[in-house]
Amino acid sequence: MAELICRRILLKLSGEALMGTGSFGIDPEVIARVAEDIQGLVDAGIQVGLVIGGGNIFRGEGLAKAGMDRVSGDHMGMLATVMNALAMQNSLLKLGVPARTMSAIGMEQVCETYVRRKAVEYLDKGEVVLFAAGTGNPFFTTDSAASLRAIEIDADLLIKATKVDGVYSADPVKDPDAEFYPRISYDRALSEGLQVMDATAIVLCRDNGMPLRIMNINTPGALLRLVKGEEIGSLVESGND
Numbered sequence: 010m011a012e013l014i015c016r017r018i019l020l021k022l023s024g025e026a027l028m029g030t031g032s033f034g035i036d037p038e039v040i041a042r043v044a045e046d047i048q049g050l051v052d053a054g055i056q057v058g059l060v061i062g063g064g065n066i067f068r069g070e071g072l073a074k075a076g077m078d079r080v081s082g083d084h085m086g087m088l089a090t091v092m093n094a095l096a097m098q099n100s101l102l103k104l105g106v107p108a109r110t111m112s113a114i115g116m117e118q119v120c121e122t123y124v125r126r127k128a129v130e131y132l133d134k135g136e137v138v139l140f141a142a143g144t145g146n147p148f149f150t151t152d153s154a155a156s157l158r159a160i161e162i163d164a165d166l167l168i169k170a171t172k173v174d175g176v177y178s179a180d181p182v183k184d185p186d187a188e189f190y191p192r193i194s195y196d197r198a199l200s201e202g203l204q205v206m207d208a209t210a211i212v213l214c215r216d217n218g219m220p221l222r223i224m225n226i227n228t229p230g231a232l233l234r235l236v237k238g239e240e241i242g243s244l245v246e247s248g249n250d
C-alpha cells in the first residue's frame with residue numbers, strides 16, 4: 010500500500026460543491042458521494058477536519074445587496090453552513106463513519122460548540138470533525154475559517170475542493186486558453202488575484218506555513234490518491250515561482 014503523505018487534513022468544501030447541477034440547496038446524491046470519498050480517507054487512517062461553506066443556501070454579501078443588514082446576512086450565511094454540516098454529518102454517520110459537528114456559534118441543542126482541544130481529541134480518536142458556522146464572525150468567509158481551523162488543529166495540509174481542477178491564470182470555464190499552475194506561491198496567487206481562496210485565507214496560510222492544495226471534488230477517489238502522494242490539482246506554498 011502506498012505510504013500516506015499526511016496524517017491530518019482540513020478539507021474545505023464550498024456549499025456549491027454540494028449543490029450538484031441544481032441552483033440551491035443540497036443534492037443528496039452528491040453529498041452521499043462526497044461522504045464516500047471522506048470515508049475512504051478515514052479508512053486509510055487519515056484524520057479529517059471538514060469546513061463546508063454555505064453559499065448554496067445564503068451568503069451575507071448577496072443578502073446585503075438585496076437590502077438586508079450585512080451582519081444579519083452573515084449570521085444567516087453562518088447558520089447555512091451549520092445546515093450543510095448537519096447534512097454531511099448525517100451522510101457520514103449513515104456510512105458508519107464517526108462524525109461530529111462543532112459550531113463556532115453556540116447552539117447546544119443542535120451540536121457542540123467548537124473548542125479546539127476537544128476537536129483535536131475527537132480527531133485523534135478517528136472522528137471526522139465538521140467545523141460549522143465559519144469563524145463565528147461576520148465579514149469573514151468559510152475559506153478563512155478553513156485556514157484558521159487547519160492552523161489551529163495543526164493539519165498537515167489544507168485541501169480546498171472546488172469545481173475546477175486547480176489554479177489557473179484565468180477562469181478555465183470561460184477562457185479555454187487559461188494556463189494551469191501545478192504549483193504556485195502564496196504571494197503570486199495574491200498579487201495576481203487568482204481564484205484560489207480569498208486573500209485573508211491565503212495570508213493566514215502563508216504566515217503560518219500551511220500548505221494548500223486546490224483540487225476538483227468531482228473526481229471520485231481523487232482525495233485518497235492525493236493523500237497517497239499522487240500529484241493532483243495545484244499546490245500553493247511558499248517559495249519562488
Ligand code: UDP
Binds near residue numbers: 062142143
Ligand atoms: N460567513 C461569515 N463568517 C464566517 C464564515 C461565513 O459571516 O466566518 C457567512 C458569510 O455571509 C458567507 C456565508 O457565511 O457568505 C457562507 O459562507 P461562504 O460564502 O464562505 O460559503 P461558500 O462560498 O464556501 O459556499
